[in-house]
Amino acid sequence: MLVLAGGAAAQTAPAGPARFAVTEGTLDNGLRVLIQEDPRNPVVAVQIFYRVGSRNELPGATGLAHFLEHMMFKGTPTRGRGEISRLIEQNGGRDNAFTSKDVTGYYVNIAADKLDLVLDIEADRMRNLLLDPAEIDAERQVVMEERRSRIDDDPEGVVYEAMNSLAYVAHPYRAPIIGWMSDIARINRGELRAFYDTYYQPNNAILVIAGDVKAPDALAMVRRHFGPIPRGATPPPMTAVEPPQQDERRLVLRKADARLPMVNIAWHVPNYTSPDAPALEVLSTLLSEGRASRLYRRLVYEKRMALGAGGEYSYTSLDPPLFWFYATLLPGQSPEAMEQALLAEVEQLKREPVPTEELQRARNQIEAAFVWQQDSVFSRASVLGRYELMGSWRLLEDFLPKVRAVTAADVQRVAQRYFVVDHRNVSVLLPVPAAGADKPADAKGSR
Amino acid sequence: MSGPRRAASGLLGVMLAGICLAGAVLAAGPLAHREVLPNGAVLIVAERPAIPIVVVRVSMPGGAVRNPADAPGLANLTAELVTRGTAHRSGPELDRAIEFVGGGLDAGAGRDSVIVTLSVLKKDLSLGLDLLAEVLREPAFPADELARKVADIQASLRRAEQNPDTVAARTLGPLMFPGHPYGLPPAGTVESVGRLTREQVVAFHQRYYRPDGASIVVVGDVTTAEIRQALRQRLAGWKAPATRLPAVPRPAITVPAQTRTITRDLTQTTVLLGRPSIRQDDPDYYPLAVATYVLGGGSASRLYTRVREERGLAYSVYASVQPGRYGASYVVSLQTRTDAVAEALRLVREEMSRMGREPIAAAELELAKSYLIGSFPLRLDTSGKLASFLGAVEDNGLGLDYAETYKARIARVTTADVQRVAARYLDPATFSSVMVGK
Numbered sequence: 001m002l003v004l005a006g007g008a009a010a011q012t013a014p015a016g017p018a019r020f021a022v023t024e025g026t027l028d029n030g031l032r033v034l035i036q037e038d039p040r041n042p043v044v045a046v047q048i049f050y051r052v053g054s055r056n057e058l059p060g061a062t063g064l065a066h067f068l069e070h071m072m073f074k075g076t077p078t079r080g081r082g083e084i085s086r087l088i089e090q091n092g093g094r095d096n097a098f099t100s101k102d103v104t105g106y107y108v109n110i111a112a113d114k115l116d117l118v119l120d121i122e123a124d125r126m127r128n129l130l131l132d133p134a135e136i137d138a139e140r141q142v143v144m145e146e147r148r149s150r151i152d153d154d155p156e157g158v159v160y161e162a163m164n165s166l167a168y169v170a171h172p173y174r175a176p177i178i179g180w181m182s183d184i185a186r187i188n189r190g191e192l193r194a195f196y197d198t199y200y201q202p203n204n205a206i207l208v209i210a211g212d213v214k215a216p217d218a219l220a221m222v223r224r225h226f227g228p229i230p231r232g233a234t235p236p237p238m239t240a241v242e243p244p245q246q247d248e249r250r251l252v253l254r255k256a257d258a259r260l261p262m263v264n265i266a267w268h269v270p271n272y273t274s275p276d277a278p279a280l281e282v283l284s285t286l287l288s289e290g291r292a293s294r295l296y297r298r299l300v301y302e303k304r305m306a307l308g309a310g311g312e313y314s315y316t317s318l319d320p321p322l323f324w325f326y327a328t329l330l331p332g333q334s335p336e337a338m339e340q341a342l343l344a345e346v347e348q349l350k351r352e353p354v355p356t357e358e359l360q361r362a363r364n365q366i367e368a369a370f371v372w373q374q375d376s377v378f379s380r381a382s383v384l385g386r387y388e389l390m391g392s393w394r395l396l397e398d399f400l401p402k403v404r405a406v407t408a409a410d411v412q413r414v415a416q417r418y419f420v421v422d423h424r425n426v427s428v429l430l431p432v433p434a435a436g437a438d439k440p441a442d443a444k445g446s447r
Numbered sequence: 448m449s450g451p452r453r454a455a456s457g458l459l460g461v462m463l464a465g466i467c468l469a470g471a472v473l474a475a476g477p478l479a480h481r482e483v484l485p486n487g488a489v490l491i492v493a494e495r496p497a498i499p500i501v502v503v504r505v506s507m508p509g510g511a512v513r514n515p516a517d518a519p520g521l522a523n524l525t526a527e528l529v530t531r532g533t534a535h536r537s538g539p540e541l542d543r544a545i546e547f548v549g550g551g552l553d554a555g556a557g558r559d560s561v562i563v564t565l566s567v568l569k570k571d572l573s574l575g576l577d578l579l580a581e582v583l584r585e586p587a588f589p590a591d592e593l594a595r596k597v598a599d600i601q602a603s604l605r606r607a608e609q610n611p612d613t614v615a616a617r618t619l620g621p622l623m624f625p626g627h628p629y630g631l632p633p634a635g636t637v638e639s640v641g642r643l644t645r646e647q648v649v650a651f652h653q654r655y656y657r658p659d660g661a662s663i664v665v666v667g668d669v670t671t672a673e674i675r676q677a678l679r680q681r682l683a684g685w686k687a688p689a690t691r692l693p694a695v696p697r698p699a700i701t702v703p704a705q706t707r708t709i710t711r712d713l714t715q716t717t718v719l720l721g722r723p724s725i726r727q728d729d730p731d732y733y734p735l736a737v738a739t740y741v742l743g744g745g746s747a748s749r750l751y752t753r754v755r756e757e758r759g760l761a762y763s764v765y766a767s768v769q770p771g772r773y774g775a776s777y778v779v780s781l782q783t784r785t786d787a788v789a790e791a792l793r794l795v796r797e798e799m800s801r802m803g804r805e806p807i808a809a810a811e812l813e814l815a816k817s818y819l820i821g822s823f824p825l826r827l828d829t830s831g832k833l834a835s836f837l838g839a840v841e842d843n844g845l846g847l848d849y850a851e852t853y854k855a856r857i858a859r860v861t862t863a864d865v866q867r868v869a870a871r872y873l874d875p876a877t878f879s880s881v882m883v884g885k
Contacts, residue, residue: 040495040497041824041827042824043825073746082747082751082756085746085747086747089745089746089817089818090813090814090818090821091821092817092818092820092821092823092824092825093821094822109828110825111821111824137759138756138757138758138759139759141758141759141760142755142759142761142762143762144784145715145759145760145761145762145763148782148784149762152713152714152715153611153713153715154609155609257609257712257713258609259605259609260606290542290546291539291542292539292542292543292547297539301595304598307599307603307606331601331602357543360547361543361547364547364549365546365549366549367549368549368550368568369549371498371500372498372500374498375829375831376828376829377828
C-alpha cells in the first residue's frame with residue numbers, strides 16, 4: 001500500500017509562481033515514490049534511482065556499479081538483449097542511465113500515455129536481470145572502450161582520476177567511477193549477481209515521475225507493477241570515513257597528448273549536511289559562474305594567464321566532497337605562477353569579505369538557475385530524486401532560503417576554515433612533446 | 448559517468464551546425480505566431496506562461512559559411528566580440544549587468560548563421576532586451592578586446608588538438624566539401640585568426656548582422672503584443688543595408704573519396720567516415736532519415752547491434768545526417784581499440800553496403816517510423832528546445848508546418864525507398880575516411 005503524506009497532494013518546489021505539487025509515498029516493500037504533475041507538455045520523465053554508486057565498491061572490484069548499469073540493458077527472461085531500449089524507442093521514447101559516486105539512475109523520457117510500459121520495464125529489471133555470461137563478456141569490452149575514451153585518451157580525465165586518488169586515502173571516492181582497467185577486465189558474474197541482489201531492491205530505490213500524468217492514476221500503476229516485488233534485505237551501510245588530511249599532497253602528470261598545462265587545487269570540505277555548505281555553494285558560484293565571476297575576471301580577463309578558470313563544489317554529495325580550484329593556462333604561462341595566482345585568490349577570500357554586488361550576483365544566479373530548472377520535467381525529476389537520496393525531497397524547500405541567508409562573513413569564514421595549506425591537494429598537468437606526433441601520414445586518396 | 452550510450456551529437460564541431468530535425472511532428476494547433484517586421488526580420492513567438500522565464504534567439508546570416516576565403520574564423524571572431532563592449536557599456540559592464548540578474552547573453556557563429564541568445568527571468572526582460580539591442584546594433588569592437596579574444600581562440604584551437612574527435616572532424620571537413628566554405632574550419636586556424644583585423648570584423652558585422660534574413664524567436668512568459676512592442680521600441684532604427692546579401696553556392700554532392708590518417712599516441716583510434724549528403728528540400732531526405740535510424744540511429748540500430756552489442760568493439764558508434772541551409776553532411780563515427788580498427792571498419796562498411804543491397808525488414812521500417820514520429824514531443828518540451836526548433840525551421844526555410852509535412856513524409860516511406868536511397872547515399876566507397884590514433 002502507498003502511504004501518502006498530508007493527503008494526496010503535498011508540497012512544492014519553492015521558487016517562482018509556477019508550483020507543481022509533489023505527491024509522495026512509500027510502498028509496503030519500501031519503494032519510495034515521488035510524482036509531480038505538469039500538464040504543459042504531453043510527455044513524462046520516469047527516473048529510478050538505486051542508492052548505490054562507486055562509493056559502495058571495494059578495492060579489487062571497482063567499477064561494479066557502472067558495469068551493472070550497462071548490464072541492465074542486456075535482458076530479463078521476458079525481454080532479450082537490447083529489447084528494453086527497442087521498446088522505448090518504438091514508443092517514441094528515449095532512455096539512458098548514469099552511474100555516479102553516490103547513485104545509479106535510469107531514465108526514460110516518453111509520451112505521457114506510455115507510462116505503464118515504462119513502469120512494467122523498470123519493475124521487470126529491478127529483480128529479473130539475466131546477467132548472461134556471454135553478454136557480460138561482450139559488454140566488458142564495451143566498458144573498456146568507454147574507459148579508454150573517457151579517461152585514458154583524455155588528459156583531463158586522467159587528471160581528475162589522479163586527483164581523487166591523491167585526495168582520498170580511506171574513502172572509496174578515491175577510485176574512479178568507471179573502475180580501474182584491471183578490475184573491469186576481471187569482474188565476474190558472481191560479483192555482478194551479488195551486487196545486483198544487494199542493491200537492486202525496492203527498499204533501496206527511489207522512483208520519480210514528472211509530467212503530464214494524474215498522480216492517483218500513476219500511483220495505481222506503480223502499485224500494480226512494483227507492489228508484488230518483495231522487500232529485500234537492507235543493504236549494508238558504507239562505513240568508510242576519510243581521516244583528516246595532515247599534509248599537503250602534490251602530483252605532476254606529464255602527458256604527450258595534452259596541449260595546454262592545467263593546475264588543480266582541491267580541498268576537503270563538508271557536504272549539504274553542514275551549516276557551512278550554503279556558503280560554499282555561493283562561493284563556488286561567485287568564483288565560476290559567468291564572465292563576471294571572480295576567477296574568470298581576474299585570471300582570464302585581467303591577468304591574461306588562463307584560458308579558463310573556476311572553483312567547483314558538489315553541495316549534494318553524500319559524503320564530504322572536494323572543493324576544486326582549476327585553471328587551464330594560456331600558452332607561455334608558467335604553472336608555478338598560476339598556482340601562486342590561484343592561491344593568492346584564496347588568500348584574498350580569507351582576508352577580505354566579498355563585495356555586496358558580487359555576493360548578490362551569485363545568490364541571484366543560483367535563484368535564477370533554480371527557476372530555469374523547473375522548465376524541464378527531466379530536470380525536475382532529477383533534482384527531486386537527488387534530494388530524496390540525500391534524505392528528503394523537502395530539503396529542496398530549504399535550499400534557496402539558506403542561499404539567501406549567506407553573508408560575506410560566512411563566505412570569508414568558510415574560506416578560512418577549509419582552505420588551509422595542510423589540507424591542500426595540488427596537481428599540475430604538463431604537456432610533453434610527443435615523439436613524431438602530428439604528421440598527417442599516408443595522405444593518399446583511396447579510390 | 449553517463450552511459451551506457453553516448454548521445455550521437457556534440458562530437459562534430461566542424462560539421463554542419465544545422466540542427467537535426469528528424470522526428471518532427473506537430474501536435475495539433477499552431478506551435479507559434481509568425482510575422483514579418485517592417486525591417487524584414489521575421490518574429491516568431493511561442494507563449495509559455497507557466498514558468499517566469501524568457502528565451503530570445505536572434506539568428507542572422509553571419510555564420511562561418513560567410514567567411515571570406517582568405518579569412519577563415521572571421522565569423523566566429525565577430526560573434527565572440529559583439530558581447531565584448533558596445534557604444535554604451537564595456538564588456539565587463541555588460542557581463543555584470545546581465546549576470547547580476549542571473550541571466551545570460553551570448554553570441555556564437557554556427558555554420559550558416561550567427562545566433563545571439565538572451566535568457567532571462569521574466570521580471571528582467573526589459574533589461575535583457577536593452578542589452579540585446581545594444582549587442583546587435585552597437586557593438587564597439589574595442590581593440591584590446593579583439594586582441595584578448597584572438598589569443599583565447601588560438602589557445603582554444605590548440606587545446607582542441609588534444610581531443611581526437613575534434614582532430615578527426617577538422618580533417619574530414621575539407622574532404623567532404625573541397626573548395627566550399629563548409630569544408631573550412633569554422634573557427635579558423637591559429638595562423639588565420641592571428642591575421643584578422645578590426646576593420647574586417649567591423650565590415651563583417653555591417654554586412655551580415657542585418658534584419659533582412661534575420662529571425663527573432665521568443666519563447667516563454669510573454670505575449671506577442673508585449674514583445675512586438677518591446678522590440679519595435681528597441682530595434683526601430685535597424686534597417687537592411689543597401690547591398691544585397693550575397694548568394695552562397697551549394698556544395699557538390701559527389702566528391703572523390705579520400706583517406707587521411709593522423710598519428711596520435713592514444714589507446715583508441717577514432718574513425719570518421721563522411722560525405723556530402725542531401726537536405727530536407729530533397730524528397731529523398733525522408734527515406735534517408737529512416738535509413739539512418741536503421742543503420743546507426745539508436746540502440747536498436749544495425750551498427751549498435753553488430754559493432755557494440757555483439758562484438759564489444761566500441762562504446763560509441765553511430766550514423767547521422769546533418770542538414771544545414773545550403774547542404775548536408777553524412778557522418779559515421781566510431782572509436783575502438785587500436786588493434787580492432789580493421790575488424791570494426793569491415794563491419795561498418797558491410798552494414799553500409801547491405802543497406803543498399805537488401806531491403807530492410809518490415810519490422811525495422813515500422814520501428815524507425817514509430818520512433819521518428821513518436822519522439823517528436825520530446826524535442827519541444829523546454830523553452831530552449833522549442834526556440835531552437837522554431838529558429839531552425841525558419842532559418843532553413845522549412846515552414847512552420849514542417850513538423851506536419853515531416854510526419855507525413857516519414858509515414859509514406861517504403862522499404863524500396865530506403866534501399867534505393869541507401870544505394871545512392873550510403874555506399875561506403877563514396878565516403879572519405881579519417882583515422883586518428885596509433
